[in-house]
Amino acid sequence: MSSSSDLELKVQRLESKLKEAQELLEHERRKNEGAVTKREKIGQMSAEVIDSNPYSRLMALQRMGVVENYERIRQMSVVVVGVGGVGSVTAEMLTRCGVGKLVLFDYDKVELANMNRLFFTPDQAGMSKVQAAAMTLQDINPDTQIETYNYNITTVDNFDNFCKIIANGSLTGGPVDLVLSCVDNYEARMAINTACNELGQTWFESGVAENAVSGHIQLIVPGVTACFACAPPLVVASQIDEKTLKREGVCAASLPTTMGIVAGMLAQNTLKKLLGFGTVSYYLGYNAMQDFFPTMRIKPNPTCDDSNCRTKQLEMKDRPQTPTGAANKEDEEDVVHEDNDWGISLVGENEPDVEPEEKEIATGIKLAYTVPAPTSDDGGDLVQDTELSLEELQRQMGNL
Amino acid sequence: MVDESTKKTLSKIPLLKTKAGPRDKDLWVQRLKEEYQSLIQYVQNNKSADNDWFRLESNKEGTKWFGKCWHVQDMLKYEFDVEFDIPVTYPTTAPEIALPELDGKTAKMYRGGKICLTDHFKPLWARNVPKFGIAHAMALGLGPWLAVEIPEMIEKGVVKYNEKE
Ligand SMILES: [Zn+2]
Numbered sequence: 001m002s003s004s005s006d007l008e009l010k011v012q013r014l015e016s017k018l019k020e021a022q023e024l025l026e027h028e029r030r031k032n033e034g035a036v037t038k039r040e041k042i043g044q045m046s047a048e049v050i051d052s053n054p055y056s057r058l059m060a061l062q063r064m065g066v067v068e069n070y071e072r073i074r075q076m077s078v079v080v081v082g083v084g085g086v087g088s089v090t091a092e093m094l095t096r097c098g099v100g101k102l103v104l105f106d107y108d109k110v111e112l113a114n115m116n117r118l119f120f121t122p123d124q125a126g127m128s129k130v131q132a133a134a135m136t137l138q139d140i141n142p143d144t145q146i147e148t149y150n151y152n153i154t155t156v157d158n159f160d161n162f163c164k165i166i167a168n169g170s171l172t173g174g175p176v177d178l179v180l181s182c183v184d185n186y187e188a189r190m191a192i193n194t195a196c197n198e199l200g201q202t203w204f205e206s207g208v209a210e211n212a213v214s215g216h217i218q219l220i221v222p223g224v225t226a227c228f229a230c231a232p233p234l235v236v237a238s239q240i241d242e243k244t245l246k247r248e249g250v251c252a253a254s255l256p257t258t259m260g261i262v263a264g265m266l267a268q269n270t271l272k273k274l275l276g277f278g279t280v281s282y283y284l285g286y287n288a289m290q291d292f293f294p295t296m297r298i299k300p301n302p303t304c305d306d307s308n309c310r311t312k313q314l315e316m317k318d319r320p321q322t323p324t325g326a327a328n329k330e331d332e333e334d335v336v337h338e339d340n341d342w343g344i345s346l347v348g349e350n351e352p353d354v355e356p357e358e359k360e361i362a363t364g365i366k367l368a369y370t371v372p373a374p375t376s377d378d379g380g381d382l383v384q385d386t387e388l389s390l391e392e393l394q395r396q397m398g399n400l
Numbered sequence: 401m402v403d404e405s406t407k408k409t410l411s412k413i414p415l416l417k418t419k420a421g422p423r424d425k426d427l428w429v430q431r432l433k434e435e436y437q438s439l440i441q442y443v444q445n446n447k448s449a450d451n452d453w454f455r456l457e458s459n460k461e462g463t464k465w466f467g468k469c470w471h472v473q474d475m476l477k478y479e480f481d482v483e484f485d486i487p488v489t490y491p492t493t494a495p496e497i498a499l500p501e502l503d504g505k506t507a508k509m510y511r512g513g514k515i516c517l518t519d520h521f522k523p524l525w526a527r528n529v530p531k532f533g534i535a536h537a538m539a540l541g542l543g544p545w546l547a548v549e550i551p552e553m554i555e556k557g558v559v560k561y562n563e564k565e
Contacts, residue, residue, distance in 0.1 A: 108511055154487040156422045156463045185510070186522065187496060190489040229492070232526065251508055251516040305492060305529075369523035382531075383414040383437045390429055390462075393436035398457060400443050 041142045045071045045098065054141070055098060067277050074143070076274045077101040077170040079179040081153060081192055083129040084108070085254055086206055086215075087182030088119035089263035090270070094144075095137045097271060101145040101171050102137065104130045105162065107152045117256050118263075145171070154191040163195045177274055179203035180266060184252075186233065193228035196220065197308035202273075206266045207235075208259055210252040213288040214238040215262035216365075217269060217281065223300065223312025225282055230301035230309065233368040236285035236294065237360065258288050285365055294364035402520055402540070409539050412445050414438045419530035421490045422463045431491075432462040435533045442535040453546070454482065454538060462486065465495070465534065469542060471550040476561045478550060482542070491530045494521070494537050505558045508549055515545045 039054065047059035061067040076099050080087050083106040091102055106129040110120045124132040130148035137146055147169070153162040169176045179201055181192045189205060196203045200222050208215040214236035220227055265284055272278045282297040300313050360366040388396070402410070416434040420427035439456060446452045456467035463486045470479040480502065484495040496514045503513035510516060521541055525532055532540075553559040 152485075154489065155485045156461075156488055159423075159488040185496075187487050187489065187493045190493045191487060194489055232523075251510060369519075369526070371523060371527045381414055382417055383434045383441075386433060386437060388433070390433050390436070393433055393440070394457070397436055397440055397443075400440065400447075400455065 038139070039142055045074065058097060067275050070275065072275060073098050073271075074100045075171060076178075077103070077176040078270065078274075079103045079105070079166060079169065079176050081105045081179065081181050082183035082188065083133045084114070084182065084184060085117035085256070085259035086208060086263045086266065087180070088117075088129070088133055089260055090180060090182060090206075090267045091133060091137060092119060092140065093263065093267035094270065095141045095146075097267075098141065099144055099274075101147065101169075101176075103147045103149070103165060103169050103176065104133055105149045105151070105153055106130050106133075107150055117254060118260055152188075153195075154187050159191060159195070162191075163199060166195055166201050167199055175199065175201060178270060180270065181205045182263075182266070184208075189228050189233075193220070194306065194308075197222050197227055197229075197306050197312060200312060204266060204270065204273075206262055207233075208254065208262050209235060209238060211238060212253040212255040212258050214286060215258055215265075215288075216283065216285040217262065217266045218283045218298075219269070219273070219280055222309060223314075223316035226298035226300045227304060227306060227309045229306040230298070230304045231367060232371060234283065234298070234361070234365055235368045236287050237364050237366050238287060238289055255288075258286070261286055261288075283365070287364055292364055294362060296362045296365060402524065403544075406540065406544060409445070409543070410536065413442045413535045413539060415528075415531040416491075416533045417530075419491065421488060421492075422461065422486050423488055428462070431530075432458075435462070435535075438533050438535045439538075442539065453543070456482065456534070456538075469499075469546060471546050473551060473554060478554070478559060478561060491533065494525045494532075494541070495534065497537060497542050502553070502559070506549055506553055508545070515542060515549075517541050518544070 042055070045055040045059055046053055047056060047063060049056045049060075059070055062070040078094060078099055078101070080091050080094075080102060083091065083104050087104075087106070091104060094102060108129050110124045110127050110129055110132050112122060112125050114120055115122060119136070120129070120132060128148075128150045130150050134146045134148050137144065149161075149165070151158045151161075153159060165176075166179060167175050179192065179196060181189055181203060183189055183192070184207075189207075192203065192205075195201070202219070202221045205218040205220060205228055206216065216234065216236050218228075218234070219225060265281075265286065269280050269284070273280045281295055283295060285292075285294040287294070300309060302310065302313060304310055304313075386393070414434075414437060416431065416438060418427055418431040418434055420431040422428050424431075443452070443455070446454075453471070454467060454469035456465050458465045464483075465486070466481070466483040468479055469482045470477050472478070480499045482497060482499060484497045486495055487493055496510075498513040499509075499515065500513040503509060503511070508516040524540065525537075528536070550559060554561075
């Protein structure tokens, strides 16, 4: 037999369960009617601490003196190229922080194979990544203006448009404040590098290794720091022997953890750069196996392959500029190190002497590969000059 | 490193002279002529070595390439469509060769059927800019890829022989 107090407890529990079910039902009903509480746009960021103010904890940064003027973020425009494991999470962080405008580029679709990463949900499979991302982000924060481009930036047709958007895509029609590279391949990084060198646009490169246990971010200020073409790509040594890394039957691995950490590093440094607080890292690596975060600074290579990089270097010599704002003035003086063949110089706790031949260029950071001098056995003789026109050659090829 | 037979094949492909990409207007036309010369020679080499394995053609601007490649095993010819775009950063970056119909059939591919290249490809390409062209990308990239991946896919039954009339 139950006592009356037992029964009372049971009724209480049932009542609370009923209330939960009613709430869920109401939410589903309103969702079906398309009337789920959409957050209204907010004209001005307020520091008032009430449960309906999404910006109160961010504006608190200003009250605490961490950030001088947080609301400046609403004038900022950021381009995110690649909305995969790193780009989508970075975009979400910036949206939640109230960035003024985000421009997203990606030509990929959401797949179930992406579900080991953050952000996208299975019901979005089949949608373009930019569209799916825009929907979610717009829901999270309607104050952020989201613009999307569903194309491959490396092709001739799209590249010019991509450049135009970097140059005129800000909220006021001027150049965007920052470009974030969150792509997963060398070709797209080089395309972003080419565009940013041409336009003098500051950008962050980011990457996660194909073995999923290391990653990095790198600030590139054309003419001031090494561009992506100044040296072979810099990667974080993962302490995994390349020779024992089994590559058969698989292209790349990925972890939501590593990608989330790199996205966090990228979004954090983006905020610092945009709002001028703290020190912005030039190169920040993450080695997941050892929990090691190497940092360094890389000077541009005077013999860089990209002519716009070389031009910008000459321009910058006449007018030195602090890439990271006032916060980094002291750091600027530290950057006196011997150049090596790659034009890489280093700052940081380790300050190693670097031999250009060595693959490791700072503790825990190495070049993805070295580019030895060309050898004669790589290819045959040079093509001969020809009297034939392009059309004739194309016809000849067709007749083979 | 690159195996001996690939090395030998490479050494017979004419090298290119003009460093120009598709955004370089006139210089690009010059580069394109060299690309065709080099490719024609390579296909002729393959034919005379009884190892003819691909055909390519491009759009008028030379920015989009497409064609066929094939693999012969047990007297059966397995043929696949090949396609790739010339990136704006070419020839600093190699074209990303794709076999769209094999997308999703092997892990050695990126999205869209782009083939997964060995770790040797990039350094070798990088040190041979601008001398390497499309023919070299085929010989160093797609050739070895087909030789390894297609027999495996045939064995697994994901690639089947299609009788052609
Ligand atoms: Zn450079």
